[in-house]
Every structure is written in C-alpha cells, then in structure tokens.
Amino acid sequence: MTAIPTTGRARTDLMAELSARKEGDRDWRRGRLAVYFYWLDEELERVQQEAYLAFWTENNLGQRAYPSLKSIEDEVIGMALSLLGGGDASGGTFTSGGSESIFLAMMAARNKARAQRGVTQPNIVLPNSAHLTFDRAAEALGIEARRVPIGADLRADVAAMAARMDAETVAIVGSAPNYPFGTFDPIESLAALAAERGVWMHVDACVGGFLAPYVRRLGHDVPAFELSVPGVTSLSADIHKHGMAPKGASLLLVTDAADREWHKFESRAWQRGPYAAYTTQGTRPGGSVAAAWASMNHLGDEGYLRCARLIMEAKAIMTAGIGAIPGLDILTPSDLCIFVWRATDPTLDIGKVAAALDAEGWLVGRQQEPDGIHLHLNPIHREVAEDYVAAVARAVAAARGGRGPRIGANERTY
Ligand SMILES: Cc1ncc(COP(=O)(O)O)c(C=O)c1O
Structure with a gap:
C-alpha cells in the first residue's frame, strides 16, 4: 500500500515522474487507438x-x-x-x-x-x-x-x-x-x-x-x-x-x-x-x-465541418481498404463514425488478427456480436487511415501464417 510521503516532493521531480510513467501508454497522438480519445490538432489542444x-x-x-x-x-x-x-x-x-x-x-x-x-x-x-x-x-x-x-x-x-x-x-x-x-x-x-x-x-x-x-x-x-x-x-x-x-x-x-x-x-x-x-x-x-x-x-461550424470531413474520409479509405482484403468484410449499415469489420473466411481467426494488430501498437476494440473488430473514428484517424489498412493486411497475413496469440471476443476491450 502506498502512503502519502512524509516530505513533499518538488514540482519538477513530480512532473518528470509523471512523464516517465506515461512512457508505457498507448500513443493516442499517432491515432493508434480506436476508442477513448478525440484529437484534431495542437492549436485545439492548446485552446x-x-x-x-x-x-x-x-x-x-x-x-x-x-x-x-x-x-x-x-x-x-x-x-x-x-x-x-x-x-x-x-x-x-x-x-x-x-x-x-x-x-x-x-x-x-x-x-x-x-x-x-x-x-x-x-x-x-x-x-x-x-x-x-x-x-x-x-x-x-x-x-x-x-x-x-x-x-x-x-x-x-x-x-x-x-x-x-x-x-x-x-x-x-x-x-x-x-x-x-x-x-x-x-x-x-x-x-x-x-x-x-x-x-x-x-x-x-x-x-x-x-x-x-x-x-x-x-x-x-x-x-x-x-x-x-x-x-x-x-x-x-x-x-x-x-x-x-x-x-x-x-x-x-x-x-x-x-x-x-x-x-x-x-x-x-x-x-x-x-x-x-x-x-x-x-x-x-x-x-x-x-x-x-x-x-x-x-472550432465554430467550420471547424466541426472539418472534423466531420476528416472522419468521413478516414472511414471511406478504411472501409474500402479493409473490404478489399480477401477474407474480410465490413458490417453494414453504419451511419457515422463507427464501423465493425470481421472475417468471412472461416479459416481466418479474427482473434489472431486482433492480437497481431495489437502487437504493432494498435489498440484493438473487439466486437462480441458478430465476432469482429470495432472502430470509432475521430479526426486524427484521417492521418493514419492508409497505415491502418496496411497494418490490417499484415495482421491477416500473420494470423494466417502462424500460431500466435489471440484476443478473444469476450476479453474486456472497452
Ligand atoms: C452511445 C453512447 N452513449 C453513452 C456513452 C457513455 O458516455 P460516457 O463514457 O461519457 O459516460 C457512450 C460512451 O462511449 C456512448 O458511446
């Protein structure tokens, strides 16, 4: 059990420790998370x-x-x-x-x-x-x-x-x-x-x-x-x-x-x-x-329109790219910024695909019904949309080729 320290610590020391503790966290600034964050740019962050x-x-x-x-x-x-x-x-x-x-x-x-x-x-x-x-x-x-x-x-x-x-x-x-x-x-x-x-x-x-x-x-x-x-x-x-x-x-x-x-x-x-x-x-x-x-x-209306445009572009790139990978399919309909993709090929284990993506640093949201992978997009995903599609292709190849770990649909990923 941690106790309150007897002697208080200096601000610089504390800030250094907090930064160091963050080093193991997922890199949301690079759009590697499909959940938990929303980010547009540094100017909005400062505001x-x-x-x-x-x-x-x-x-x-x-x-x-x-x-x-x-x-x-x-x-x-x-x-x-x-x-x-x-x-x-x-x-x-x-x-x-x-x-x-x-x-x-x-x-x-x-x-x-x-x-x-x-x-x-x-x-x-x-x-x-x-x-x-x-x-x-x-x-x-x-x-x-x-x-x-x-x-x-x-x-x-x-x-x-x-x-x-x-x-x-x-x-x-x-x-x-x-x-x-x-x-x-x-x-x-x-x-x-x-x-x-x-x-x-x-x-x-x-x-x-x-x-x-x-x-x-x-x-x-x-x-x-x-x-x-x-x-x-x-x-x-x-x-x-x-x-x-x-x-x-x-x-x-x-x-x-x-x-x-x-x-x-x-x-x-x-x-x-x-x-x-x-x-x-x-x-x-x-x-x-x-x-x-x-x-x-x-942001104003213009800023929110920009966010909406970036998200819908990211979605179009991702759904087209993932849908073109043999053995995968996008669940439809999906009206806005959330979609689910899954394996249509019964020999492809989506749990292994999820684990391979996770190993590359993408935090995966597993969908229980149907067994699949869930994405909730925000503006930053426009910058990584192509990278994500390429990572999915690599993850599918890795899942087909090896024994590897798997992330089950009933594991807590929300
Ligand atoms: C549709 C919907 N409703 C409600 C909530 C709950 O919101 P919060 O996590 O801010 O409490 C969420 C969170 O993701 C949501 O997606």
Whole structure:
C-alpha cells in the first residue's frame, strides 16, 4: 500500500515522474487507438488546456461566486440547443459525461411517471444495442431495463419495443447512433410511439450530437434525431466526444425546460440550509465548462465541418481498404463514425488478427456480436487511415501464417 510521503516532493521531480510513467501508454497522438480519445490538432489542444487552466480550481457548484461560469455554461447549453433543434421552451444541463446525462434522463423519467401516473414498478424499454450505461442507471434507480433485440438492419425494432411496453413503462430509448454498430435507430417512429403512449423519449446522441449535424451538412444521409422531432423529450450529447472538448463535458438537453425539475434534488433536511442540484455531482470542475466553451468557439461550424470531413474520409479509405482484403468484410449499415469489420473466411481467426494488430501498437476494440473488430473514428484517424489498412493486411497475413496469440471476443476491450 502506498502512503502519502512524509516530505513533499518538488514540482519538477513530480512532473518528470509523471512523464516517465506515461512512457508505457498507448500513443493516442499517432491515432493508434480506436476508442477513448478525440484529437484534431495542437492549436485545439492548446485552446483546451489554457481554457481549462483559466478555471482549473473554480467550483461550478458556486455560480453565485462565479457569474463568469454561469454565463459560460449558459452559452454552451444555448449553442448546443441551437445546433440540436431546441425551441423556445427548451433547456439543458451541463454534466460530467454521457453516463451522467443518461442517468439524469432516466431519473427524470421515473420521477415524472411516479408523480403524474403513479408508477411504482418502473421499466424502460430500449434496443439491445443501447449503451450499457442505461442498465447501470436503471439498476441504481430501481428501474427494470427491458432490452429488445434489434432488427436485421441493426436498428431498433419499433414494433418489438412497442410490444414490451406496458402501463409501468416510464421511458423508451433510441440511439443516434449506437456504440456497437454506429447505426441510427428510427428516432421519428420511436418518438411517435412514445408520444402515443405518453412516456418519456430519450435520444442518446452522446456520440452523434456534435458530429451528425455536420455530416449531414456534408451531404450524407443522416435521419432526423434532434429535439425538434415530435415526441422527443430529452437528448444526451457529449461535448467531450465529437464536441472535441477535454473530458468531463456532456449535456442533457430537454425539449421543455420544465422537465429539468424532475432530475433536481432539493432539500433542507440538515442544519446548513437549502441545498439544490440538477446534477449527480455537487462540486463541479469549472475547467471543463470553460474548456468546452473554448473548444466550441474555437472550432465554430467550420471547424466541426472539418472534423466531420476528416472522419468521413478516414472511414471511406478504411472501409474500402479493409473490404478489399480477401477474407474480410465490413458490417453494414453504419451511419457515422463507427464501423465493425470481421472475417468471412472461416479459416481466418479474427482473434489472431486482433492480437497481431495489437502487437504493432494498435489498440484493438473487439466486437462480441458478430465476432469482429470495432472502430470509432475521430479526426486524427484521417492521418493514419492508409497505415491502418496496411497494418490490417499484415495482421491477416500473420494470423494466417502462424500460431500466435489471440484476443478473444469476450476479453474486456472497452
Ligand atoms: C452511445 C453512447 N452513449 C453513452 C456513452 C457513455 O458516455 P460516457 O463514457 O461519457 O459516460 C457512450 C460512451 O462511449 C456512448 O458511446
């Protein structure tokens, strides 16, 4: 067990040790990871770091002390609402990440249904491609999560979801896009179903929120998923994903700001006076909201379009290159920045291909169903798209030729 040192250490000594410890980490700056990071260029990196440092220790819980943070946060929410179809009545909450945004949405849906419909045994109905963070939220909130198999088109099966709903259903969910396949669920149909049954409809646009609108502007076919779709109650969008901000930045947006009250905690059951929060966090880092604001303002629409273009170019190069390698196939459809490839040749062990890629320094995401390899692209992947295809070709040759190690589909690679 490590103890706090008796004598404090000098700053230079500590920084040297931290750098040394990083030496064994994967090289995300060179685009060798298919998960966990988003990077455009050094100028954006400096903007993020300097903005974060400007508020590095301010507590965003204390907005009465820091009106600056309140105005910055309001602008971040406003920019997102204008991008994502918010109307005059819409509102939002800045959170620590997609999981917190989703937790708050599920909490609000449960609380609203309990108050207005007397629901005591709440359930949510979601496609089985939805992120597992919904199940974690459901477990903590005492909600049953009903996962419904998706269709052969890799999208939510609306009729099957309707069949699993009952009087105790508090919310239904669709992704824009989901993480396993990168496909959009039919948000318009799901939202219409939610409206007809009078339940909360949450759109998980954690991945797509800050990318899909720009991919659409480039001319790609992106279905409607925004708050403006009739029947949508809330939408999660992560600024720390394709909003290109550093970690600790997501939004839960609602079509009707009054619905924020359902995820508000308020009490005065102690000596100190009233306490209220719309998030699960109490103390909140000012740096992450400042860095999100700076990233959005630095990039602007032009910067986000550039990110979208780089990602779609990388995807086109990678899918064409991998698809041309004998024995491999790209899973379709895939609507945005995520895709899965796999072996169609039964003599080719994709687990060995994964291990060979890993040995070259590419951090591999293994897909369980179908047995394959999962990629989530960000702008830096444009620079390595050709290298990746060449590495895949070498990995396939190595897997065919030798005994070698393998990375199984059920190993934890997320
Ligand atoms: C579609 C989707 N929803 C939710 C999440 C959870 O977001 P976070 O990891 O920021 O909590 C992720 C994370 O990858 C995601 O891909």
